Amino acid sequence: MTTGIPVHRSIGASPVGTDGAHLETLIVGAGPVGLSMALDLARRGRKVTVLSRLDFIAAGSKGICYSKRSLDIWDRLGVGQAMVDRGVVWNLGKVFWGESSTPIYEFDLLPVKDQRRPAFINLQQYHVEAILVDALGRYPNVDIRWGHELTALDARADGVSVTVEAPGGRYTLSTDWLIACDGNKSTVRGLMGLDFEGRVFEDNFLIADIKMKGEHPAERWFWFDPPFNPGQSALMHKQPDDVWRLDFQLGWNIDREAAMRPENVEPLVRAMLGDEIEFEREWYSVYTFQCRRMQRFVHGHVLFAGDSAHLVSPFGARGANGGLADIDNLGWKLERVLEGKAPEGFLESYNYEATTTADENILNSTRSTDFLTPKSTASAAYRDAVLSLAGEHAFARPFVNSGRLSTAVSYPASPLSTADEDADWDGVAPGSPALDAPFGGDWLLGTLGGGFRLIANGWQGEAPVPVIDVASEALIVDRYDLSPGSACLIRPDQYVAARWRHPSPAKISAAIARAEGAAA
Amino acid sequence: MSLETKPNVARPDDLYEAMIAAQAGMSEAESLRFSARLILLLINQIGNDALVKDAIEAAREPVPTPAAGSGPQG
Numbered sequence A: 001m002t003t004g005i006p007v008h009r010s011i012g013a014s015p016v017g018t019d020g021a022h023l024e025t026l027i028v029g030a031g032p033v034g035l036s037m038a039l040d041l042a043r044r045g046r047k048v049t050v051l052s053r054l055d056f057i058a059a060g061s062k063g064i065c066y067s068k069r070s071l072d073i074w075d076r077l078g079v080g081q082a083m084v085d086r087g088v089v090w091n092l093g094k095v096f097w098g099e100s101s102t103p104i105y106e107f108d109l110l111p112v113k114d115q116r117r118p119a120f121i122n123l124q125q126y127h128v129e130a131i132l133v134d135a136l137g138r139y140p141n142v143d144i145r146w147g148h149e150l151t152a153l154d155a156r157a158d159g160v161s162v163t164v165e166a167p168g169g170r171y172t173l174s175t176d177w178l179i180a181c182d183g184n185k186s187t188v189r190g191l192m193g194l195d196f197e198g199r200v201f202e203d204n205f206l207i208a209d210i211k212m213k214g215e216h217p218a219e220r221w222f223w224f225d226p227p228f229n230p231g232q233s234a235l236m237h238k239q240p241d242d243v244w245r246l247d248f249q250l251g252w253n254i255d256r257e258a259a260m261r262p263e264n265v266e267p268l269v270r271a272m273l274g275d276e277i278e279f280e281r282e283w284y285s286v287y288t289f290q291c292r293r294m295q296r297f298v299h300g301h302v303l304f305a306g307d308s309a310h311l312v313s314p315f316g317a318r319g320a321n322g323g324l325a326d327i328d329n330l331g332w333k334l335e336r337v338l339e340g341k342a343p344e345g346f347l348e349s350y351n352y353e354a355t356t357t358a359d360e361n362i363l364n365s366t367r368s369t370d371f372l373t374p375k376s377t378a379s380a381a382y383r384d385a386v387l388s389l390a391g392e393h394a395f396a397r398p399f400v401n402s403g404r405l406s407t408a409v410s411y412p413a414s415p416l417s418t419a420d421e422d423a424d425w426d427g428v429a430p431g432s433p434a435l436d437a438p439f440g441g442d443w444l445l446g447t448l449g450g451g452f453r454l455i456a457n458g459w460q461g462e463a464p465v466p467v468i469d470v471a472s473e474a475l476i477v478d479r480y481d482l483s484p485g486s487a488c489l490i491r492p493d494q495y496v497a498a499r500w501r502h503p504s505p506a507k508i509s510a511a512i513a514r515a516e517g518a519a520a
Numbered sequence B: 001m002s003l004e005t006k007p008n009v010a011r012p013d014d015l016y017e018a019m020i021a022a023q024a025g026m027s028e029a030e031s032l033r034f035s036a037r038l039i040l041l042l043i044n045q046i047g048n049d050a051l052v053k054d055a056i057e058a059a060r061e062p063v064p065t066p067a068a069g070s071g072p073q074g
Ligand SMILES: Cc1cc2nc3c(=O)[nH]c(=O)nc-3n(C[C@H](O)[C@H](O)[C@H](O)COP(=O)(O)OP(=O)(O)OC[C@H]3O[C@@H](n4cnc5c(N)ncnc54)[C@H](O)[C@@H]3O)c2cc1C
Pocket: A028, A029, A030, A031, A032, A033, A034, A051, A052, A053, A054, A061, A062, A063, A064, A065, A066, A125, A148, A149, A150, A151, A181, A182, A183, A184, A186, A187, A188, A207, A287, A305, A306, A307, A308, A314, A317, A318, A319, A320, A321, A322, A323
């Protein structure tokens, strides 16, 4: 059933489960999103079972760029340092046009310094998955079933029954909650007959992951209309272990099978890097891109996260990063529902915030793809006008769109946020992610952890949650605009829930109740 | 601020001539690219997103009514 997929680490099939067993939470899919979801719930002490169709970690070229926000999430899950240690850190992007070796545009993706994590790391998706699998191995409350595929399901109002096919036979399970992290061809979505609306882009891109001893820096280099791929774009990116990702735009009417054959790939690689270079093939493949999402991510007791719920083009690295935002948003909410502290309706806020994130990712990804692949004569003329102006005139550079790279999304209208009482705020608004800064020899985000916290500047009241006093931390006071006596309430997913110039225990309790779904 | 649609330049004939002259001898494609460059420069000069969007709306030609007087006159 899984022939042809390259193996990074073989694991072997898990034994068949007990027929008819009942679970609290079942996660379908062991990609970066399902595994991170499992780790989040495991750390909250919940029992989780994960079904993985494959009985190995697949190799091959998929996601490589993981954003600062994803690293912050993984820090909360205890695996951030392992990812950074294994990955290649980068912050800078350069855009080239035509023959010139001088970039027409450069961008620093981490303009706000003094934060623990860089803008991005590059890391092969299989390394990400391996780190997550290893971390999950330390939790006895996690059961990953390798080689077990969900093949049928019956979703009721209060739970789900599923059929699982495993190498040792077929069995059934029932579960209170099912989280579908089963990727873009989601079996769960298909079996439930749910929508997946959006656009397909008529373009093909060749991914050539090659191994070579390169002298290029760890930066994202992007070309429009380079001499080695005339009329098209190209991208070059460093991965760990001397692996480089090369990405060549090919156009629409091509023979995809032929395009990924070594005799056709290698001349492109040599044209880009020089005839003399020595390299080995890691993986060649051709991709087409789509931008689409489900209308809703919450369907009774079935919750969708990651590629099963939304798809974007890779330019912008918003796929896996967007999926990690989902699980970050969902974990603490589901925990409260499982504990009976919040009504099921609280998960409606997951639907709202995760679809808001998906919409922003799809908007950015669609705009980038339209810039890369102009759909009309006028669109091509504007693109070329921007590129031709950008070298000389600074004003044109922000128009150059080679991918707007993934950042955390804010929810300014979230029902979980409490509106400011005072009008004179700078800093981080409710509904936005907390900003990192050094804090007492550590980092603020690391200190926040995964529960409600109050960041306060010398406030002396009785807070119903742990208080982090930042009175002596000028940079934090500045970043959050915390004048003496003011305070800022942080959610368990490290988003700002509320802030006050004049906090009181009653106001803080009301804001927590609101963030935990009291207003839902 | 709202989009200025009343006369606002001193010498319209000069500017009109300069625009046409700049595109003399250009192919349609070159002319399109020139216009796009010019518009991008002007957009940045305006520096006001809402005004630019108003101008985009104002630039759309009204759907022609199929009635009288479509030929050249006077
Ligand atoms: C060329 C390319 C480059 C990319 N680059 C980036 C990037 O730089 N950054 C980024 O953030 N994203 C990138 N992406 C996107 C990223 O790869 C995906 O967004 C990410 O893999 C989604 O993770 P997921 O866990 O939701 O789904 P998947 O990784 O697809 O995992 C789904 C899992 O579910 C399992 N499964 C499916 N059906 C069943 C079933 N019925 N029963 C049991 N298990 C099942 C599958 O075996 C699989 O393990 C890129 C994608 C491509 C193609």
